[in-house]
Amino acid sequence: MLEGSCLCGNICFSVTGAPEGVSACHCGQCRKQSGHVWSSAFVPETDLEITGAVTWYEATPQAKRGFCATCGAFLFWKAHDEDTMSFALGALDGPTGLRLEKHIFTADKGDYYEIADGVPQK
Template sequence: MIKGHCLCGEVQFETKVTPRGVSMCHCGQCRRQSGGIWSSAYVADSDLTITGEVRWYASSPDARRGFCPACGSFLFWKANTEDTISFALGAVNNPTGLQLEKHIFVANKGDYYHIADGLPQEEY
């Protein structure tokens, strides 16, 4: 089981299934919201239990981002047309047992760092 929570603990989440798509997102929105690279994984909506109030922000016509209204932790990313939800790996309690699979949106990454881990890099 994977469990996680926001900085203040008001929002908690858990899943009993193994998440997929373990990645680091380098897009401009994730960088601005998280202050850096946002690492995440996803599960089916029905496989993630969330407790506490989540505030949702429509960051584009295609997706929304969920955060804790008390401490501001950026916890979730949800495409409007998919039945999956991504959650922040930085908010997960260790150990996760997960391995990073890829980097995404590297065409938008900051110019102040290099990706040198040898994992696949998707432009978008």
């Protein structure tokens, strides 16, 4: 089981089940909200237990983005028409056992870095 939290600790979460879609998102929304690239994986919503008050922001009508209103940590992403929820890899505690599988929305990436880790780019 994976466990994580926001920076201040007001929000904690635990993940049961096997995370899928381990990815780094370079889209403009994730860049704006995280300050750089947002890495996440997803599980069925029922496999993610969250404690604490998540603040949700809808950058688009299709999905909501969960963050901590105290420390600002961007923790969750949830598409309204999917029953899975993504969680931030950077918020996990301890070894994750996960490996990045893909970079996504690389066409929107910033010009101040290169992606050179050999991980597939979508």
